[in-house]
Each structure stands twice: as C-alpha cells, then as structure tokens.
Amino acid sequence: MRHIVVVGAGQAGSSCVVKLRIAGFDGKITLIGAEPQPPYQRPPLSKAYLMGDMALERLYLRPLSFYAEQGIDLMLDAQVDAIDTANKQIAVNGGMLTYDNLVLVTGSVPHRLPAAIGGALNDVHVVRGLADVDAMAPRFVTGARVLIVGGGYIGLEAASVAAKLGLDVTLVEMAPRILQRVAAPETSEFFRNLHKSHGVDLREGVGLERLTGEGAVSGAVLTDGTELEVDFVIVGVGVAPATALAEAAGIALDNGIAVDAQGRTSVPHVWAAGDCASFPYRGNRIRLESVPNAIEQAEVVAENLMGAEKDYVAKPWFWSDQYDVKLQIAGLNTGYDRVVTRGAAPGPVSFWYYLGETLLAVDAANDPRGYMVGKRLIESGKSPAAEVVVDAETDLKALLKT
Structure with missing residues (x-):
C-alpha cells in the first residue's frame, strides 16, 4: 500500500490530505502536526478567538472524528527530527516512518526579539499559534498597557483588538510608515487615520531599543529615547519560512523550500506547499504567506501526487480585519x-x-x-x-x- 506522509498540520496540510481522499487516493495517509490540536484556522486567532467571540472547536477545520473516518492517521504533538531522503524515511517521536511520497507543509515561524534586548522576558508575545494567543489572552483587560512592535498587518490587527477591548495601546514601527513593505502610502495613511481614531498611540520612524524588567517585561526604551511603562508586549515583525528540516536533508532552498510549478522539490518523492515553499510565478520565484495560497497550492500537490501533472497558477489575494x-x-x-x-x-x-x-x-x-x-x-x-x-x-x- 502506498504511503503519503504530510509534515505540517496547518491549513495546507489539512487541504492536502482532504484533497487526496477526494481525488480517490486509497493508500495510507499520515498527517503530522507539532501542536496538540487538530488542524485549525489561524486568521481568527488574533481576532474573533482572542476577543472571545469564537470557541476553540469552531477554529477546527474538521472535527477530530473526520480524520479517523477518512482513514487519515493524525499524529499530533509530534516532533519530526530528520528526513532520510535516501531511504525515504523520517525520524518522528523517536522512531522511523517510511514514506512513498513526503509533503512538507511546515509553514513559517515568527521572528522574535533578541534576548539581548529583552526578548526572553516573560509577557513578550508573538502571534502565530493557538498557544501564543492563549498565553496572551489573560493580559487583554481594560486599561492594560500594551506595546506592539511592528506596523505590518499582524501588528495592526493586534492593535485593533486591544483598542476595542479598552487597552492602552502603543504601536511602534521603525520604518517611516506602517505597512511600508507591503502597501502604498495611500493605504498606510488610511490605516494610520483609522487607528488614531480609535486611540492608538501610533509612532512611525521609531523602533524599539530594548525592553526592561526583572523576569517579566515592565518597560520599554524606544530609539528616540522615550521610556514607556508596559504590562505586556506583542511582537509582529514578520515571519520566516520553516525550512530547517528541508535544509538538513539537503533539499534546495530559495526564499523557502524551492519547488517547481507542480510542487516538487529538488529531491525525488518530496514535495512542498504553503508558507514554506517558493514557486515560479510570471518569470520570477515568489513565496506567498496566505490562507488561499496554502489551500490552493496544497490541493494542486495532492492532485499531482495522483498523477495530474498540473501546474499551480497562483491568483494572489489576501485580507485583513481591523475594527x-x-x-x-x-x-x-x-x-x-x-x-x-x-x-x-x-x-x-x-x-x-x-x-x-x-x-x-x-x-x-x-x-x-x-x-x-x-x-x-x-x-x-x-x-x-x-x-x-x-x-x-x-x-x-x-x-x-x-
């Protein structure tokens, strides 16, 4: 019986295994996730879920029972340590698992502040997974002072939730304007005005010099010399593709795991999709960090595992909810x-x-x-x-x- 192993139980991983069954794959499927929860939606984490408007079960992409019903072996809270491409095996949870085809949908990891400037203090948070949001949720109380580092969409979405819940919000962006990397000045101005109208203290062209505190963060020093008292910090300074497994296995990287138009990596029988993968696009190579890309590219990989020989044609689109x-x-x-x-x-x-x-x-x-x-x-x-x-x-x- 053929065995397809999918490493990464996020949106792309779930989409891939579901599509395999829909397309008629009747072999063995193993979906491996590092978190204890089954695949879930990430966008609502920092919005509806953090606001308390969405229960945990509603985050799940499929009921837990679905995977058993579909004959999908769901390995959760699992640690994948290495890929042996020569023998088509992976080291997981202290054992070896053999595959016929391996799909890497390992996603991305958030950038964190260096420990040297206080990044290791307690109550310094990132927004990525369920555990991250659960850890910061108790801090979202009226009047609490939060510093948000980074004026991209993640930082701005966090600021909007905090402001709506009555927190005292300061957001710093070291670039001359918020959203500078991803949007035009006109879009930046729109969101600058929006956040200021909701009471956010938005400071552009100002970075974080260091966080202060004994054990837990209690203050911040900005690059313009300003000193702030803070109760907690949210860091939203971008992500990096999760490529460590692939790199250690000798799989080619290029701003992520490099794949061809059909999702194949440089190593036979190993595929990749989603946030971790870069792919050909209009004569260039790009990597998209979005739910639509994760779903659509993973589904194309699933079809190609069934012999479709189908190129992935990206149609980039994104969204952000603020206020x-x-x-x-x-x-x-x-x-x-x-x-x-x-x-x-x-x-x-x-x-x-x-x-x-x-x-x-x-x-x-x-x-x-x-x-x-x-x-x-x-x-x-x-x-x-x-x-x-x-x-x-x-x-x-x-x-x-x-």
Whole structure:
C-alpha cells in the first residue's frame, strides 16, 4: 500500500490530505502536526478567538472524528527530527516512518526579539499559534498597557483588538510608515487615520531599543529615547519560512523550500506547499504567506501526487480585519509606479496599483465591489485606464465586459 506522509498540520496540510481522499487516493495517509490540536484556522486567532467571540472547536477545520473516518492517521504533538531522503524515511517521536511520497507543509515561524534586548522576558508575545494567543489572552483587560512592535498587518490587527477591548495601546514601527513593505502610502495613511481614531498611540520612524524588567517585561526604551511603562508586549515583525528540516536533508532552498510549478522539490518523492515553499510565478520565484495560497497550492500537490501533472497558477489575494474595516487585496503590487484612489473614507475606498498602464493590484477597504472587479480584471489580464477607475460615475462591473 502506498504511503503519503504530510509534515505540517496547518491549513495546507489539512487541504492536502482532504484533497487526496477526494481525488480517490486509497493508500495510507499520515498527517503530522507539532501542536496538540487538530488542524485549525489561524486568521481568527488574533481576532474573533482572542476577543472571545469564537470557541476553540469552531477554529477546527474538521472535527477530530473526520480524520479517523477518512482513514487519515493524525499524529499530533509530534516532533519530526530528520528526513532520510535516501531511504525515504523520517525520524518522528523517536522512531522511523517510511514514506512513498513526503509533503512538507511546515509553514513559517515568527521572528522574535533578541534576548539581548529583552526578548526572553516573560509577557513578550508573538502571534502565530493557538498557544501564543492563549498565553496572551489573560493580559487583554481594560486599561492594560500594551506595546506592539511592528506596523505590518499582524501588528495592526493586534492593535485593533486591544483598542476595542479598552487597552492602552502603543504601536511602534521603525520604518517611516506602517505597512511600508507591503502597501502604498495611500493605504498606510488610511490605516494610520483609522487607528488614531480609535486611540492608538501610533509612532512611525521609531523602533524599539530594548525592553526592561526583572523576569517579566515592565518597560520599554524606544530609539528616540522615550521610556514607556508596559504590562505586556506583542511582537509582529514578520515571519520566516520553516525550512530547517528541508535544509538538513539537503533539499534546495530559495526564499523557502524551492519547488517547481507542480510542487516538487529538488529531491525525488518530496514535495512542498504553503508558507514554506517558493514557486515560479510570471518569470520570477515568489513565496506567498496566505490562507488561499496554502489551500490552493496544497490541493494542486495532492492532485499531482495522483498523477495530474498540473501546474499551480497562483491568483494572489489576501485580507485583513481591523475594527469595522475589512481590507481585501487582489494581486501583487511589486514594481508599481503609481496608485490611484477610488472613493474616500469613511465610505468604500480602494487603491489601484499600476505599472505604466498595467493594473497590478487593488487594496479595497470596505469595498467588496472594487475588490471583486479588481481581482477578476487582474486574473484576466485586463487593465482599465486609471482615469476610468477613479471616475465615480464608472460602473466597475462594466469594466469586466470590455
């Protein structure tokens, strides 16, 4: 009986094993996860779950019973120590497990603050897994002073929850503006105004010099010399692909585990997908950290394990929920040279990224129509003139017919 082992029980891992069964794979499947919980959704962790609006069981992608019913051997709280690609085995929980095909969906790991600047103090948290959020949840009480380090989407989402719960929130971003790495100044300005309107003390161009405290964090010194008293800290300064297993096994890396268009790594019978994998995209190689990518790429790998020989064609899209704003992003804005704005806050507003006359991406804030039309335009290779997009009289849906 053929045996497929999937290492990583997140969104990609769950999607892969489910797709294998749907596609008719009748061999043995083992899904290995490092956490004690079955595969669960991560986006609600720092929002609905932290707010207390979502119970733990609702996070689960499938009931625990599903895996047994589908003949999927679910190994949880498991430690994978090594991959022996020559003998097609992995070392897990002190034993060896043989595979016919191995899928690495190991995800990513959050960057942490160095211990030298206080990163090892108690009450310094990251937002990644269920244990991280459970550890910080008791600190979310009205009036508590939280310092958030990092003005990307993770930091801003944490700030929005904290502010809604009545905490005293300070957010520092060492770059000149929040979201500088991922968004245009127009999108940054929108979210800057949003957070300030909810009382967040947002400081751009200011970094963290060090945290202070005896055992637990109690203060922070910023790069401009400001000293703050804090009760806890949330660090949102990005993630790195989890590639240690692959690297030790001699699998090629390139901004993650390098795979071809069908999900194969440099080593026969080893595949990868999701946050940990980089793949060909329009003549370049990219890695996407998103739920849609994790699902869709893992499903393509599952199909290819069944012999489909199908290329993964990414259709990048993302989202972020902050306060009463849903931001939906279509496309990738890399290389843009101008941005045009349709609408204005507090109403629906969207920011359209162009390179020359080519539409690259859309950031849509409470503008589902702008997002939907922009996404379909980008995926079909259509680029309406910028002056047409910003004209309030333009029926966006009509652009899809031209």
